[in-house]
Amino acid sequence: MTRTKLPEHGRPREEVLARMRQMRGDDARWKEGRTWSLVYWAGEEHHALLRDAYTEFMSENGLSPLAFPSLKRFENEVLAMSAAMLHGDTAAGTLTSGGSESILMAVKAAREWARKERGIAAPEMVVPLSVHPAFMKAAHYFGVKPVVVGLGADYRADVSQVERAIGASTALVVGSAPAYPHGMVDPIPELAALAASRGVLCHVDACLGGFLLPFAEKLGHEVPPFDFRVEGVTSISADLHKYGFAAKGASAVLYRTRELRRHQFFTYAEWPGGMYVSPSMTGTRPGGAIAAAWAALQHLGVDGYLALARGILETSRRLREGIAAVDGLRLLGSPRFSIFAFGSETLDVYALGDAMEARGWKLDRQQLPPALHLMVTPAHAGAVEPFLEDLRECAGALARGEPAPEGSAAMYGMLGAIPERQVIDGFLLDFLDGVLDPDA
Ligand SMILES: *Cc1c(COP(=O)(O)O)cnc(C)c1O
Numbered sequence: 001m002t003r004t005k006l007p008e009h010g011r012p013r014e015e016v017l018a019r020m021r022q023m024r025g026d027d028a029r030w031k032e033g034r035t036w037s038l039v040y041w042a043g044e045e046h047h048a049l050l051r052d053a054y055t056e057f058m059s060e061n062g063l064s065p066l067a068f069p070s071l072k073r074f075e076n077e078v079l080a081m082s083a084a085m086l087h088g089d090t091a092a093g094t095l096t097s098g099g100s101e102s103i104l105m106a107v108k109a110a111r112e113w114a115r116k117e118r119g120i121a122a123p124e125m126v127v128p129l130s131v132h133p134a135f136m137k138a139a140h141y142f143g144v145k146p147v148v149v150g151l152g153a154d155y156r157a158d159v160s161q162v163e164r165a166i167g168a169s170t171a172l173v174v175g176s177a178p179a180y181p182h183g184m185v186d187p188i189p190e191l192a193a194l195a196a197s198r199g200v201l202c203h204v205d206a207c208l209g210g211f212l213l214p215f216a217e218k219l220g221h222e223v224p225p226f227d228f229r230v231e232g233v234t235s236i237s238a239d240l241h242k243y244g245f246a247a248k249g250a251s252a253v254l255y256r257t258r259e260l261r262r263h264q265f266f267t268y269a270e271w272p273g274g275m276y277v278s279p280s281m282t283g284t285r286p287g288g289a290i291a292a293a294w295a296a297l298q299h300l301g302v303d304g305y306l307a308l309a310r311g312i313l314e315t316s317r318r319l320r321e322g323i324a325a326v327d328g329l330r331l332l333g334s335p336r337f338s339i340f341a342f343g344s345e346t347l348d349v350y351a352l353g354d355a356m357e358a359r360g361w362k363l364d365r366q367q368l369p370p371a372l373h374l375m376v377t378p379a380h381a382g383a384v385e386p387f388l389e390d391l392r393e394c395a396g397a398l399a400r401g402e403p404a405p406e407g408s409a410a411m412y413g414m415l416g417a418i419p420e421r422q423v424i425d426g427f428l429l430d431f432l433d434g435v436l437d438p439d440a
Pocket residue numbers: 097098099100101103132134176178179180205206207208239251
């Protein structure tokens with residue numbers, strides 16, 4: 001065991017930076033469009049703007065709006081622009097560090113609202129199976145009971161199951177626009193109407209779609225209603241650091257009214273250190289992320305986002321058509337935007353994932369059913385043909401019975417065969433413990 005020690009003598013700047021660049025040698029090569037998740041890339045010119053905006057405000061702290069009126073203004077203007085895009089004329093929100101924090105806050109606000117306005121002591125929320133794990137994290141952190149309901153054959157939330165799951169303790173009904181696993185937009189008008197008729201809140205997780213669907217609509221795509229135009233939708237999360245093309249660490253959570261938003265806030269007046277107010281989970285709020293979000297919106301503008309959306313949607317269409325045409329592969333559901341998954345009845349898609357990985361393509365593995373997953377960004381425009389060519393070859397080789405290169409398929413197969421959840425959770429805990437290894 002050789003734990004890294006704080007160096008006795010500081011190292012020169014150039015040496016530090018050179019070592020860091022060397023360490024990233026094995027990182028995902030997302031600029032080449034070979035990684036199908038995690039990074040949203042709008043090109044070098046945009047990246048340079050984000051970097052400059054971020055570093056200008058890197059040391060400022062959004063915790064104190066009084067000390068930094070600039071950050072306060074950036075935040076309010078980003079929220080105003082985001083709310084307008086989602087047709088929330090009276091909507092108010094806060095910036096957060098990302099989609100998960102936005103979701104945590106929406107669930108926390110719903111819990112407080114249910115306790116105070118409805119007198120529900122132990123609030124529950126109804127979530128379709130496809131919602132992001134951040135909702136389960138929120139349930140775990142805040143003691144809200146999640147009632148998970150299944151999907152229809154179209155991979156969208158099953159409205160009749162949601163209806164049956166709403167009870168006297170329900171505070172919140174959730175839908176996604178779109179959901180991450182299959183890229184399907186839930187039937188938001190039906191979910192929101194149900195919620196409204198039962199007097200409960202309705203959150204739309206538009207972390208992915210928030211900065212893409214409004215522009216898809218303007219481009220003439222058929223976009224299912226999902227935003228504040230839908231009556232009964234009471235809050236929306238939309239990630240600036242995804243299709244908003246801001247720097248990492250920026251998302252918006254918006255409520256239909258300022259009254260609802262108050263349930264998110266935290267105040268503490270008894271601290272010797274002073275009166276304390278905090279809008280969201282974090283204390284210190286990185287000024288760089290707020291500044292870069294403002295810079296992204298200002299620099300891109302409607303025409304910039306339209307151009308990006310046009311490219312993303314076109315690339316996505318070519319990929320979906322190409323994948324559907326490969327023997328043995330089929331898309332799950334009928335995704336129409338930039339995120340989708342494909343499975344197979346005849347091929348082991350995990351083995352296919354390994355074969356593609358050996359050719360440098362990093363695809364997320366999914367389960368229930370097994371599938372491979374793509375999230376499309378402008379970085380993928382030039383990757384369509386090489387990707388499809390490799391996919392056809394790899395799928396063909398598997399179909400002929402040729403073994404795939406060794407990868408994670410065996411592990412996924414093993415995990416998939418374990419019926420007990422606790423065993424898998426234990427395995428996942430071990431995994432995290434191993435990754436975060438101070439002795440490595
Ligand atoms: C990414 C994502 C989230 C979580 O966002 P983070 O920024 O990763 O915390 C939530 N919901 C959906 C649909 C997402 O795609």
